[in-house]
Amino acid sequence: MKFFIDTANLDQIREANNLGVLDGVTTNPSLMAKEGIKGVENQRAHYQKICEIVDGDVSAEVIATDYEGMIKEGEELAALNPHIVVKVPCIEAGIKAIKYFTEEGIRTNCTLVFSRGQALLAAKAGATYVSPFVGRLDDISSDGIELVRGIVEMYHYYGYETQVLAASIRSTQHIIQCIEAGADVATCPLAAIKGLLKHPLTDSGLATFLADYKKVNGD
Numbered sequence: 001m002k003f004f005i006d007t008a009n010l011d012q013i014r015e016a017n018n019l020g021v022l023d024g025v026t027t028n029p030s031l032m033a034k035e036g037i038k039g040v041e042n043q044r045a046h047y048q049k050i051c052e053i054v055d056g057d058v059s060a061e062v063i064a065t066d067y068e069g070m071i072k073e074g075e076e077l078a079a080l081n082p083h084i085v086v087k088v089p090c091i092e093a094g095i096k097a098i099k100y101f102t103e104e105g106i107r108t109n110c111t112l113v114f115s116r117g118q119a120l121l122a123a124k125a126g127a128t129y130v131s132p133f134v135g136r137l138d139d140i141s142s143d144g145i146e147l148v149r150g151i152v153e154m155y156h157y158y159g160y161e162t163q164v165l166a167a168s169i170r171s172t173q174h175i176i177q178c179i180e181a182g183a184d185v186a187t188c189p190l191a192a193i194k195g196l197l198k199h200p201l202t203d204s205g206l207a208t209f210l211a212d213y214k215k216v217n218g219d
Contacts, residue, residue, distance in 0.1 A: 004187035
């Protein structure tokens with residue numbers, strides 16, 4: 001499974017990349033706003049900075065909700081860097097735009113997916129990635145991981161090449177569940193990725209090794 005980091009924070013992206021396990025980045029308008037990045041030109045310059053750090057796909061989201069606007073923005077974003085994947089919401093105009101981008105050789109990430117029906121339409125339109133939102137479904141007492149599993153099974157059954165990119169990951173446990181569900185990608189906060197390193201037996205084992213070394217070799 002690939003790991004993407006879900007942030008616009010350059011320091012966190014560098015830290016994840018230096019860990020040696022980062023495959024890409026996802027961003028959205030909310031994450032840009034969180035970093036205080038305002039204005040279209042500043043945001044696009046920020047995307048370019050991200051692409052300079054990461055040797056992998058970087059999802060850049062369109063703001064327009066109409067077909068013509070999505071096409072214009074998407075083409076401009078794709079032209080910024082070969083790593084850019086155009087992120088498009090799963091609405092009627094978005095599915096049409098994904099079909100256009102696919103025919104033009106522009107890779108896409110269909111976002112805000114909350115059902116298998118939406119995921120089916122995205123795959124039929126040729127989306128490179130589809131992003132079911134795990135945490136947001138859990139927030140309304142639905143099962144986000146079960147949706148991921150259902151989409152994976154559907155794609156395998158029908159032979160779609162669209163990759164399942166599990167989004168809205170809230171915890172390390174979510175990552176483990178995404179692995180079990182067969183997701184192709186999980187996009188996560190840095191803390192959730194680093195959480196995979198933590199285990200009490202690792203900590204106690206290391207403490208024992210160091211203590212035994214000190215007994216034999218002294219300070």
